[in-house]
Amino acid sequence: MNAALAFEGVHFGYPGRPLFAGLDLAIHPGERVAVLGPNGSGKTTLVRLACGFLRPERGEVRLEGTPVGRLPGRARARLIGTVPQESSLAFDFRVREVVALGRTPYLGWFGLERAADREAIQQAMEAAGVAELAERRFFSLSGGERQRVVLARVLAQQPRVLLLDEPTAHLDLAYRLRLYELVVRLNQERGLTVVVVTHDLDLAARHCERVALLRDGKLYADGPTAEVLTPRNVGEVYGVEARIATDPATGRPWVVPLRPR
Amino acid sequence: MSRRARALAAIGGLVAGLGASVWLALGVGAAPPSWRELLGLLGSEEASAARTILFGVRLPRIALAALVGGALSAAGVVFQAVLRNPLADPYVLGVSGGAALGAVGLAVLSRSAAFASPVGGPASAFAGAMLSVLLLVAARVRGRTQPVALLLVGVILNAFFSALILFLLTAGDPAVYQHALHYLVGVIRPLEWGLLAAVGVVVVAGIAALLTLTQRLNVLALGEEAASQLGLDVERTVWLAITLASLVTAGAVAFTGLVGFVGLIAPHVVRTLVGPDHRLLLPAATLAGAAFVVLADTAARTLIAPAELPVGAITALAGAPFFLFVFLRDLRRGTAP
Numbered sequence: 001m002n003a004a005l006a007f008e009g010v011h012f013g014y015p016g017r018p019l020f021a022g023l024d025l026a027i028h029p030g031e032r033v034a035v036l037g038p039n040g041s042g043k044t045t046l047v048r049l050a051c052g053f054l055r056p057e058r059g060e061v062r063l064e065g066t067p068v069g070r071l072p073g074r075a076r077a078r079l080i081g082t083v084p085q086e087s088s089l090a091f092d093f094r095v096r097e098v099v100a101l102g103r104t105p106y107l108g109w110f111g112l113e114r115a116a117d118r119e120a121i122q123q124a125m126e127a128a129g130v131a132e133l134a135e136r137r138f139f140s141l142s143g144g145e146r147q148r149v150v151l152a153r154v155l156a157q158q159p160r161v162l163l164l165d166e167p168t169a170h171l172d173l174a175y176r177l178r179l180y181e182l183v184v185r186l187n188q189e190r191g192l193t194v195v196v197v198t199h200d201l202d203l204a205a206r207h208c209e210r211v212a213l214l215r216d217g218k219l220y221a222d223g224p225t226a227e228v229l230t231p232r233n234v235g236e237v238y239g240v241e242a243r244i245a246t247d248p249a250t251g252r253p254w255v256v257p258l259r260p261r
Numbered sequence: 262m263s264r265r266a267r268a269l270a271a272i273g274g275l276v277a278g279l280g281a282s283v284w285l286a287l288g289v290g291a292a293p294p295s296w297r298e299l300l301g302l303l304g305s306e307e308a309s310a311a312r313t314i315l316f317g318v319r320l321p322r323i324a325l326a327a328l329v330g331g332a333l334s335a336a337g338v339v340f341q342a343v344l345r346n347p348l349a350d351p352y353v354l355g356v357s358g359g360a361a362l363g364a365v366g367l368a369v370l371s372r373s374a375a376f377a378s379p380v381g382g383p384a385s386a387f388a389g390a391m392l393s394v395l396l397l398v399a400a401r402v403r404g405r406t407q408p409v410a411l412l413l414v415g416v417i418l419n420a421f422f423s424a425l426i427l428f429l430l431t432a433g434d435p436a437v438y439q440h441a442l443h444y445l446v447g448v449i450r451p452l453e454w455g456l457l458a459a460v461g462v463v464v465v466a467g468i469a470a471l472l473t474l475t476q477r478l479n480v481l482a483l484g485e486e487a488a489s490q491l492g493l494d495v496e497r498t499v500w501l502a503i504t505l506a507s508l509v510t511a512g513a514v515a516f517t518g519l520v521g522f523v524g525l526i527a528p529h530v531v532r533t534l535v536g537p538d539h540r541l542l543l544p545a546a547t548l549a550g551a552a553f554v555v556l557a558d559t560a561a562r563t564l565i566a567p568a569e570l571p572v573g574a575i576t577a578l579a580g581a582p583f584f585l586f587v588f589l590r591d592l593r594r595g596t597a598p
Contacts, residue, residue: 051490077492084490090345090482091537097479104480105492111476111540157491 002065004029004161004193005050005080009059012049019045019217022059029160032187032194034204034225037214038238043197044085046214047165050195051082063161077105081159085166087150089138095149096134099125102156121156127182128152143170151179155186161193162186168200176200180207201255205229206247213237229253235261271535275548279327282552286323286559287315322451325460325516326558326572327551329449330523332464332513334550337524338543339471339506342478343499344412347532350524351510354411354503355393355418360514362422363389365441369433383456383515390511393418394504447520447573449558456516463512468547471505474498475539482537520573522580523550529587 003026010023019042027033037043048054049061052068061068063079071079081102089098102124103117113121125131128151133141138149147170154162162183168176184207186192198204204211211228213221215237221228234242234255241258337350344353351357367385397414430441452460477498480488489495514520527550528542535541554572557579561572 048486053486053489073489073492073494075492077490082487082490084487087487088484090342090484091347091532093479093482093537097536097538101480101483101491104476107476109473111479 003027003062004031004064005195006062007046007049007059008062010049010056010061011058012045012054012056013217020056021217023217023219025212025219025222027161027193027195029193030187030191031210032184032208033196033210033212034208035195035197035212035214036199036201036204036237037220040216041214041237042217043214044165047082047163047195047197050161050163051080052076074105077157077159079159080161080163081154081157082163082165083147083151083154083167085169087146092137092139094134095130095136095138095141096121096125098138098149099130099134099152099156102153105157120158124152124155127155127186129178144172144175147171148175148179151182159192161195164194164196164198166198167196168198168203176203183207201229201234205255206250206252226253229255268535268541271541271545272548275545275552279548279552279555282555282559283323283327286326286555287319289559289563318451321454321457322449322558322562323555324457325452326449326554328457328460328464329513329517329520330527330554330557331468331547331551332509333520333523334527334553335468335471335543335547336506336510336513337550338528338539338546339474339478339502340524341528342481342539343502343506345482345484346412347529348525349412351506351514352419352519352521352524354397354415354507355422356390356507356510357514357519358419358422359393360386360390360511361445361519362426363387363392364444364515364518365426365429365437368437368441369429386515387511390507390514393422394507397503398500443571444518446571447514447518447576448571449517449520449554449561452516460512460516464509467505467509467512468543471502471509472543474502474505475543478502478539478543479537518573520554521577522584523554523576526576526580526584526587527553529584533587533591 006026007020007023010020012020012023023042023046025046035043035046045054049056050063050068052061052071052073055069063071063076068076100113100117100121103113103120104111106117106120107113122131125134128148130145130148130152133145133149138146141149147167151167164183167179171179180203183192183194183196187194194208196204196208205225209225210223211221211225212219213228213233220237221233229244231242231244234240234244234257238257239261241261243256243258245254245256246252247254333351336356340349340351340354341347343349363385364382366389367381371381396418397411426441426445430438477493480491480493481495481498483491485495528546531546531549532542535545554576557575558572561570561575564570564575
């Protein structure tokens, strides 16, 4: 079976700063994977390579077996959707209009919506909890509300692989939990493949069954969450002394950073 | 009201507004007919001086004003979408400046008021506008189009074109000076119906083509990365939009010169009324821009009749304070960019 998303011997770097030198990473359909690592380890670059915004210098990034660069934009956008770290909007659209932009890879000439589009938009708004905000202007929303609108936009895109780049940065505690619960539910009910790039080790550990740990563009460790999140691995990669506890309520690993090394 | 009903109401209202502006403009002027006589004249076949003024002078002039206003406003909407900046317009990228350089350059080099020639002036203005588009394309950095970089290249092009125009005018024949001045401010004159039809074809075809891009213009508002993530070919969309908008601008300013502020005001006002969805904004702003220039040109030919003001002076005089007012109001409400 083809991997949902695969990096095969990927080389990539920025001028004066090589990053990936032969990265291999395969994510299988229906998996929930957290990609962790310190600043500059290549997490966001990984996301940009996966959705075709950046091209590898050598090697191949494949979506369901096809090299990303060889997929037409619309076909690619139906396979993979990204919730970005920072979102921007040039004009003050209504919430529903922003969510509707997620239908771009399905629209024909003139961009007119069909019944299926309207249904997908409505469902996405309800799933992300922004249906009541539909007629509000985007600039009048709080940071957390904006982030949920962006999530709704990506859900309206109905991708098979959902990439989340630091999705909880602007969310308060309750919405962080809700976002992860929603993502887990989509994963379990619809078989959506989920890749979360984040600094929030605990939330990732609790909701993802597999962790890929990056350091300086290299895959330092990759495997089941409890096997990857060890004091040694976390200490080496983040440069801290850490203790790993087990949360008695959830039974999941729980990282307690102690001091920088 | 449903979204569709609101959109139809907005377009209907603007069509009615444009119709009213045209009607008003037909009936106002230094010479008869007044609008009381209009209905009779429109119906009759009889040759008369009033009828000649109506069909030979006023109507073509109004039609040109509407085309220029619609074109500049539509181009403004598109440049704002592409540069993701509500303060962009055909001037900012140097497209209008290129047109001016083309027209003035030809006049000075040929030592004649080539503006008056029905083909040479417009053709060189058109060539100048397209030259600035080519320069913009050539200035792309490593195949990626950054809105800020485009904006800066536009500013530099404008400064350079202004310098060249000043140089040409100072070194050239004083007789050309007056015409050049008119061109730089923007003046609408009645045009032969054949030339008018040519302008109409360029403007209408260009705007129709732009209408097919409106949903993609919405996607660009998300920024380059999110837009490309949604499957949009950002590079191609941006350049297609810029080229079409420049074509429309060039077609409009070729005969009238640089009528300012239309591309800034009309889109801004219409956006506050109907929202930023380009599928509605582009046609709505086109109609509003047409009505605005028809009214401005009516004021230009009647305020100090029988003498005339350049229409560009009216749009700038009315436009600049109004725009400042709207912008400051939006700033206070927190809805400004």
